[in-house]
Amino acid sequence: MTAQARYNGRDSFEEWQKTWQLEDRYNFRTIEKKWQKIWEDEKTYHVEIDRSKPKFYALVEFPYPSGQGLHVGHPRSYTALDIIARKKRMQGFNVLYPMGFDSFGLPAENYAVKTGIHPAVSTAQNIENYTRQLKSLGFSFDWDRAVNTSSPEYYKWTQWMFLELYKHGLAYKDKIAINWCPACKVGLANEEVVGGHCERCGAEVVRKNKEQWMIAITKYADRLIDDLKDLDFIESVKTQQINWIGRSEGAELDFAFEDDKLTVFTTRPDTAFGVTYMVLAPEHAFVEKYMNRFENQAEIKAYIEKAAKKSDLERTADDSKTGVELKGVKAKNPYTGEEIAVFISDYVLTGYGTGAIMAVPAHDSRDYAFAKIFNLPIVPVLEGGDIEIEAFEGDGLHINSGFLNGLNKTDGMNKAIEYAVQHGFGRPKVNFKLRDWVFSRQRYWGEPIPMVYCEKCGWQPIDEKDLPLKLPMVSDFLPNDEGESPLAKATDWVNTTCPKCGGHARRETDVMPNWAGSSWYFLRYTDPKNDEVFASKEALKYWMNVDWYNGGMEHVTLHLLYSRFWHKFLYDCGYVPTSEPYQKRTAHGMILASNGEKMSKSRGNVVNPDEIVENYGADTFRLYEMFIGPFDQAASWSDESLMGVYRFTSKVYGLFKKVYKNEDVPTSADDLRAMHRCILDVTERIDQMKFNTAVSALMTYVNYLSNMKMIPAQMYEVLLKLLSPFAPHLAEEMWARLGYSDLIVLQSWPEGDKKLADSEVVTIAVQINGKMRGTIECAKDADDETVKQKALALDNVARQTSQSEIKKIIVVKNRIVNIVV
RNA sequence: GCGGACGUGGCGAAAUUGGCAGACGCGCCAGACUUAGGAUCUGGUGCCGAAAGGCGUGCGGGUUCAAGUCCCUCCGUCCGCACCA
Numbered sequence: 001m002t003a004q005a006r007y008n009g010r011d012s013f014e015e016w017q018k019t020w021q022l023e024d025r026y027n028f029r030t031i032e033k034k035w036q037k038i039w040e041d042e043k044t045y046h047v048e049i050d051r052s053k054p055k056f057y058a059l060v061e062f063p064y065p066s067g068q069g070l071h072v073g074h075p076r077s078y079t080a081l082d083i084i085a086r087k088k089r090m091q092g093f094n095v096l097y098p099m100g101f102d103s104f105g106l107p108a109e110n111y112a113v114k115t116g117i118h119p120a121v122s123t124a125q126n127i128e129n130y131t132r133q134l135k136s137l138g139f140s141f142d143w144d145r146a147v148n149t150s151s152p153e154y155y156k157w158t159q160w161m162f163l164e165l166y167k168h169g170l171a172y173k174d175k176i177a178i179n180w181c182p183a184c185k186v187g188l189a190n191e192e193v194v195g196g197h198c199e200r201c202g203a204e205v206v207r208k209n210k211e212q213w214m215i216a217i218t219k220y221a222d223r224l225i226d227d228l229k230d231l232d233f234i235e236s237v238k239t240q241q242i243n244w245i246g247r248s249e250g251a252e253l254d255f256a257f258e259d260d261k262l263t264v265f266t267t268r269p270d271t272a273f274g275v276t277y278m279v280l281a282p283e284h285a286f287v288e289k290y291m292n293r294f295e296n297q298a299e300i301k302a303y304i305e306k307a308a309k310k311s312d313l314e315r316t317a318d319d320s321k322t323g324v325e326l327k328g329v330k331a332k333n334p335y336t337g338e339e340i341a342v343f344i345s346d347y348v349l350t351g352y353g354t355g356a357i358m359a360v361p362a363h364d365s366r367d368y369a370f371a372k373i374f375n376l377p378i379v380p381v382l383e384g385g386d387i388e389i390e391a392f393e394g395d396g397l398h399i400n401s402g403f404l405n406g407l408n409k410t411d412g413m414n415k416a417i418e419y420a421v422q423h424g425f426g427r428p429k430v431n432f433k434l435r436d437w438v439f440s441r442q443r444y445w446g447e448p449i450p451m452v453y454c455e456k457c458g459w460q461p462i463d464e465k466d467l468p469l470k471l472p473m474v475s476d477f478l479p480n481d482e483g484e485s486p487l488a489k490a491t492d493w494v495n496t497t498c499p500k501c502g503g504h505a506r507r508e509t510d511v512m513p514n515w516a517g518s519s520w521y522f523l524r525y526t527d528p529k530n531d532e533v534f535a536s537k538e539a540l541k542y543w544m545n546v547d548w549y550n551g552g553m554e555h556v557t558l559h560l561l562y563s564r565f566w567h568k569f570l571y572d573c574g575y576v577p578t579s580e581p582y583q584k585r586t587a588h589g590m591i592l593a594s595n596g597e598k599m600s601k602s603r604g605n606v607v608n609p610d611e612i613v614e615n616y617g618a619d620t621f622r623l624y625e626m627f628i629g630p631f632d633q634a635a636s637w638s639d640e641s642l643m644g645v646y647r648f649t650s651k652v653y654g655l656f657k658k659v660y661k662n663e664d665v666p667t668s669a670d671d672l673r674a675m676h677r678c679i680l681d682v683t684e685r686i687d688q689m690k691f692n693t694a695v696s697a698l699m700t701y702v703n704y705l706s707n708m709k710m711i712p713a714q715m716y717e718v719l720l721k722l723l724s725p726f727a728p729h730l731a732e733e734m735w736a737r738l739g740y741s742d743l744i745v746l747q748s749w750p751e752g753d754k755k756l757a758d759s760e761v762v763t764i765a766v767q768i769n770g771k772m773r774g775t776i777e778c779a780k781d782a783d784d785e786t787v788k789q790k791a792l793a794l795d796n797v798a799r800q801t802s803q804s805e806i807k808k809i810i811v812v813k814n815r816i817v818n819i820v821v
Numbered sequence: 822g823c824g825g826a827c828g829u830g831g832c833g834a835a836a837u838u839g840g841c842a843g844a845c846g847c848g849c850c851a852g853a854c855u856u857a858g859g860a861u862c863u864g865g866u867g868c869c870g871a872a873a874g875g876c877g878u879g880c881g882g883g884u885u886c887a888a889g890u891c892c893c894u895c896c897g898u899c900c901g902c903a904c905c906a
Contacts, residue, residue, distance in 0.1 A: 236825065236901090243824070246905065266906060279906095321904085345904095352905045359906085365822085366904055433905050553900085615859090627846070629833060633826090634899085641833065643859070644846045650861095693835065696845035703845090765841035770887045772841055810886050816840045820886050 026653035028617030032729040036138060044745060045140040047096050049542045056093040057543050058085040059522055059582070061551035061559070062100045062147075064514075065126035066107055070133040071599065072607045072625070072637065073591040077550050079622045079726075080588060080631060080691060082139045084548060086725035087686050089140070090749040096543055097140055098525040100147035101127050104155075105514050106184065109445040112477045119445040119477075123150055133609060137618045138728050140745070145528045149517030154524065155447040156468035157534035158516050161566070163450055163461050164573060170216045171439065173459060177351075178438055180208035185479040186442050187212060192558075207308075210483065213449060213510065215437040217565045221245050222430075224564055232584040234632070237556045244557045246433025251417045253358065253426040256332035257342070258290060265353030265431055269420065270412030271360040272335045273401035274381035276371065279323065279343045279357050281350040282307040287326070295328040300344065307346040321347050321370040333358075334425040335402065335416075345370065353431055365391040382409070437562065439513060444477050444486040446511030454498035454505040463499055471511075485509040518559055519566035522546050522581060534575075541577050549582040556587060586689060589633040591625070596636050607637050619727035620646045626691035626726060645695075649730055651702055652723065656734055660710040667712075672756045674704045675715050679752030682722045698723060713738070718750050766791045767818040768800050776817075784811040791817040 039045065058081045063074055078099075085097040108119035108126075127148065134141070147154055165171040178187040183203035187210060192199045217224075225245050228238050250267035255278060262278065280287060282304045294300055303324045323345030330339040347366055348357050361371035362380040368391035371378050378387050381401045385392020395409040403419070404412045420426025440449070450462045450469045462469060472493040477486050487509040488494065498505035520534070527539035551559075560582075567581040592598060593605035600606065612621045624645040629635040666672050678701035685694035701719060705711050717738065724731035724744050735744035759780065764787060766774045774797065776790045788809055791797060797819065804821040811817050 239825070240901070243902070246902095248905070250906085264906080268906080347904050347906095349905065357906050364906065366906075369904095431905075557901090627833090635833080638833070638847075639859085640847050642847095646859095647861095648846085692833090693845075696835075699845055763841080767841085767887075770885095775841070808886065810840095812840055812887090816887080818840085818886050 026617075026650050026730070028619065028649070028729070029614075031733045032136075032138065032613075032618050035729045035732045036135060038732075038743075039138075039140075039745075040135075040143075042743075043144070044743060045097070045142050046144050047094055047142055049539065050094045051542075053092060053094040055543060056085070056088045056095045057546045057548075058088070058095065058097045059525075059546045059549045060099070061549075061555060062102050062518070062521060063130060064105055064107070065101045065103055065123060065130045067111060067122065067126055068601065068606075069126075069129055070609050071591075072609050072612070073552075073599075075137055075609060075621065076591055076625045076628075076631075077552070077588045078134070078137070078139055079625055080689065081548065081550050082622075083626070083686055083691065083725040086140055086728065086745060087683075087749060089745065090721070090724075090747060092748065095140075096145075096525065097142065098145045098147075098528075099134060099139070099141040099143070100145075100521060100525070101130065101149065102514070102518050102521070103127060103148050103150040104446045104512075104517055106186075106443070106445070109443060109477055112445075116475075118473070118475075120150070120473075136613050137609070137622065140728070145525050147521055147524050147528050149521065150445070152468040152470055153531065155517065157524070158447050158512065158520070159450045159467050159469055160464065160534065161520065161570070162447075162512065162516070163464065163467075165215060165569065166451070166461050168569070168573070170219065170569065172214055172216065173211055174214050175209055175211045176214070176438075177207045177209050178212055179205045180210075180483070181205055185483050187438060187440060187483070208483070210440075213439040213451075213508075215439045217437045217562070218432060218434055220565050220568055221247065221432045221434050223568060224561065227564075227568075227580055231580060231582070233582075234586055236553075237560070237585055237587060240556050241561060244434065244561065248431050248433075250429060250431070251413075251420060251426050252354065252429040253334065253420055255334060255358065257286065258293065258329055260286070260290075262286065262331055262342075262356055263354045264356045264358045265429060266358055268360065268363065268409075268413070269416040269426070270398065270401075270404060270407070270409060271363045271381055272333065272358065272416055273398075273404065274360040274362050274379045275333050275335075275340060275358045276361060276377045276379055277341045277343060277359045278331050279345050279348045279359055279367075279370070280326075281348040281355040282344045282346055283350040284344070284348075284355045286356075287344055290326075290329065293329055294326050296324070296326075300324050300326065303344060310346065321345060321366070321373055323347070323370065323374070325374075334420070334423070341376070343370075343374070351435065352433070361391065362387050363391055363393060365393065367391070437565075439516075440510035441513050442479050442483045442485045443511050444471075444474060446513065447471075447516055448487070448511055449508040451508040452496055452498060452505040453508065454501060454503060456503055457498055457500045457505075460498055460500050460505070469507075485511065487511070515559060515562045519563040520570070522549075522563075523567075523570075523576065537577075544576060545578050545580065546582045548584045548586070550586045550588060552590070553587045556585075560585070586632070588631055589629075589635060591628070592634055592636045594637050594639075599637075612642070616642060616646050617649070617729075619730045620649050623649065623695060623726050627695040629692055631689045631691050648699055648702065649727060651706060652719070652727075652730060653734070655702070655705050655711060655716060655719075656737060658705075658708065658711045659713050659716045659738070664713045666715050669756075669760070671708075671712065671715060673759060674701060675718055676752045676754075676757035677701075678722060679718060679750045680754065680757050683749070683752060686725070695726065698726070720744060721747055721750050762814045764791075764814065765816045766794055766797060767816060768797065769820060770818060773797055773800065778814075780814060784813075787811050787817055791819065 060077045060081050085095045089095045103123050108123050111122055112119050162171060179193045181188055181198040181203055183201045184198060188198060193205050196205055198205055225242055225247055228241060248267050250265060251269040252263055252265050253269060254261040254263050291297060323343045326342045329342055331342050332339055359367040361367040361378040363382060379400060380387050382392060382396040382398055384394055384396035398404040398407050398412050404415055407415060417428055448469045448471055452460050452462060454460055472490045474486055474490050476489060479486055494507050494509060496505055496507055523535050526543040527535035530536055563581060567576060568579055570576045571579045597603060624642045627645055666675060678697055681697035682694050705715060720731045720735050728745060731744050761777055762780050763775050764778050765772055766776055774794045778787055778790060788811060801821060806819060806821055808820040
């Protein structure tokens with residue numbers, strides 16, 4: 001149908017008006033369901049590779065389908081990228097905007113323990129419920145591409161990728177002290193320990209030695225930092241990644257210790273002349289090895305035992321330093337030849353550097369605190385600071401430092417390392433806080449690790465053709481106190497044959513962590529049904545990278561780091577075409593309850609999205625979440641503000657009565673200005689994620705239209721197009737009522753004209769000595785002299801300038817005149 | 822302790838990045854129409870003041886013709902990390 005068709009055969013406004021009997025209220029319940037069905041039936045948002053168009057891949061973090069259903073926080077992110085996706089579509093891009101479910105995880109398993117309902121059953125129900133809720137909000141997801149990490153078709157490839165990691169030597173088994181949650185009975189990655197407590201249940205985490213599958217993410221540490229510089233990530237995300245990886249450049253130095261070498265890592269080799277003692281972590285190998293040489297063995301053993309019992313939290317919560325001297329032994333400073341005392345103390349960590357330090361109390365606050373307690377010498381080797389008060393950690397010129405004297409920090413460091421290398425007792429060294437990724441979980445509801453253990457052949461990967469290795473059905477989901485996975489009880493499944501020798505072997509009973517499936521899901525979206533490969537080269541080449549990825553700040557250290565690593569590994573193997581998965585990453589703020597607290601079931605302040613959709617409609621809900629405040633900041637829910645947006649949608653609906661054909665195109669300069677201003681503002685603000693002010697711009701425009709007697713059709717059509725990414729159902733409905741038979745979401749995005757958007761007459765503020773005294777109306781870009789004369793002619797100005805001398809007049813074009821007297 | 826973000830009406834917030842502070846919305850006040858329903862419409866609304874006018878962006882200072890915006894000191898809030906040598 002063409003534009004002409006819409007007023008067919010009618011020539012008076014009144015007559016035209018009669019053709020649409022508007023209900024008094026905007027009936028969103030019927031309207032929204034109607035359009036959702038049409039979009040679904042017509043597969044409006046389904047995409048395929050189309051080389052005639054530029055592609056755009058918009059991604060949001062897929063949810064864990066919890067039993068509580070969708071949280072009002074989820075749609076904030078989904079709506080934001082839905083708006084971006086819809087706008088890009090209207091701008092001619094081939095847009096991939098997919099959704100799926102990260103469906104392995106602890107809650108489903110805990111629920112199973114409590115109720116006996118199998119995780120597979122509850123997960124399927126929850127996914128169904130989430131899908132219904134998401135569809136009720138009118139997102140433009142391509143549902144044909146939905147993925148589900150707990151389906152065998154999906155985790156087949158997660159397992160396959162694990163095998164690739166194993167074959168490339170990046171997955172290995174190691175007995176290490178892991179973070180153990182005694183309540184969940186599960187090993188946790190460092191990333192899952194928050195302030196010494198289990199991220200999930202809050203119980204205090206203890207250390208426990210266990211054999212675990214590890215992934216050598218540290219091999220990628222440098223690249224994970226360095227490659228950030230070419231990415232369009234918000235600064236806070238980059239900073240968090242960098243801090244988490246924690247690169248420190250320094251040196252390793254060997255100190256003579258008995259007839260052995262005691263190696264330390266330091267970032268300040270320049271302060272080596274100020275070393276007055278050394279400290280080992282209580283777990284350091286030398287303590288055990290040389291125990292019989294120490295004079296105070298009983299005291300040392302008692303200290304080690306005490307330290308072992310302390311959790312990390314206890315160790316760090318108490319920053320008063322404790323320790324024991326290893327009496328009877330000395331170390332030798334390689335720079336000075338001086339003999340120094342050696343201590344053990346739990347302020348030195350076993351897992352970082354070499355587990356031993358050289359202590360420079362004059363220039364390190366921790367060493368300083370320790371030296372004060374144990375009355376050890378404090379020798380300053382840099383000028384500046386006062387060691388009577390505190391350690392001096394700043395820069396200065398070296399003193400008491402032999403050949404380093406007179407050098408500053410940087411020069412001193414270079415020289416000190418150079419000297420150590422020449423004399424064979426040291427070398428430059430880079431250390432990272434990042435540890436290898438603990439990849440085993442003693443749990444049921446996760447991807448089985450496709451490895452078997454044979455007495456003869458050791459750990460063996462299962463054959464690729466046997467993938468997926470399906471998770472067996474069990475009915476008892478409790479791990480035992482030894483921390484063995486529930487899978488250990490499925491003996492039929494556990495006992496198998498060795499792929500190498502054919503003899504008896506046992507399957508790995510630990511499963512993968514939740515982070516595994518989410519490390520590559522964005523790749524699967526490009527080709528979700530493929531059962532030959534995880535995604536075809538063609539699909540990956542066309543769709544990757546993700547152009548814009550939005551998610552929560554809570555995932556920017558863990559998930560983002562893991563998935564970047566995982567992707568880089570696949571890139572190195574030649575399976576994906578790009579070395580980074582996400583070109584742009586943004587983050588949204590949380591939605592809090594009205595009192596500013598987090599929403600939670602226990603607090604009873606949870607807002608249910610279903611109720612909002614039922615009572616106000618999806619469009620109002622979407623608009624409200626965008627209007628609530630700056631997108632990247634936390635915002636509190638408010639029912640009253642929601643009403644304001646509801647009024648707005650009703651107004652848009654009501655305006656239809658005034659749309660009239662004889663005024664098809666706006667002619668007055670004011671009308672044109674209002675329209676083009678709105679186009680430019682909304683367009684720009686969507687790109688910048690300033691959704692709250694984009695909605696404001698729409699409101700301003702609607703207020704303008706409300707004040708018109710009749711609305712030229714084009715002005716209303718532009719409103720609908722600009723509104724359609726935010727409130728797609730309403731826009732679609734009114735578009736259809738205008739007489740169009742094709743969908744508004746397939747129309748092209750309006751072009752704003754900057755010239756028409758600007759006024760020919762500008763209001764210029766007039767100031768005297770920086771204080772506002774009045775305003776004048778001038779033609780746009782009027783020359784300074786005209787503006788000056790007009791300003792001076794103002795009553796208010798004339799009165800004040802007559803009494804004093806004008807020193808200077810500053811004219812800022814189209815903005816302001818400031819008269820200095 | 823370290824790192825980051827931030828502090829603007831009664832409230833959520835805007836401010837073209839140095840140029841009329843408070844757009845837009847909530848709430849509130851007044852009026853209209855109605856008085857069966859979170860109603861709708863019109864106008865007003867930073868503070869003090871009857872008015873002229875004055876004062877206003879956490880506090881104090883500075884730069885500038887001009888500061889919410891830039892610089893320095895302090896205070897406060899939130900979020901990360903937390904003995905990483």
